[in-house]
């Protein structure tokens with residue numbers, strides 16, 4: 789249940805680790821454009837797995853996507869809570885109404 793908050797804490801800790809010993813630190817050392825590109829790649833791999841892969845493959849790709857998205861949020865100093873609050877704000881509002889309010 790608290791998987792994402794736990795992962796957020798781990799990512800925050802590992803940011804300062806040795807890039808030779810930590811993938812999170814390595815991503816931060818490579819910089820925001822690389823992290824952003826990884827999110828894009830993992831999103832595409834997730835979409836492909838949904839269309840062509842086995843269930844297990846989609847689960848794996850979705851986990852990669854969420855992990856890299858969490859690294860991106862960390863790199864931009866955006867707490868997970870900000871995203872969860874935005875989702876809470878949308879709760880009970882039809883997605884179609886949300887879409888209409890954005891195009892106004």
Ligand SMILES: N=c1c2ncn([C@@H]3O[C@H](COP(=O)(O)OP(=O)(O)OP(=O)(O)O)[C@@H](O)[C@H]3O)c2ncn1[C@@H]1O[C@H](COP(=O)(O)O)[C@@H](O)[C@H]1O
Nearest residue numbers: 795798799802805809810811812813814826851852855856
């Ligand atoms: N959840 C994850 C996680 N999911 C995926 N990955 C890594 O993400 C990478 C994705 O693989 P790809 O093939 O797409 O990328 P790659 O070719 O290895 O690397 P690139 O050169 O393309 O960046 C792999 O190296 C995976 O090991 C993760 N690495 C770390 N975590 C979590 O982060 C914690 C800290 O990890 P370290 O920073 O490595 O200690 C771990 O304990 C986990 O909880």
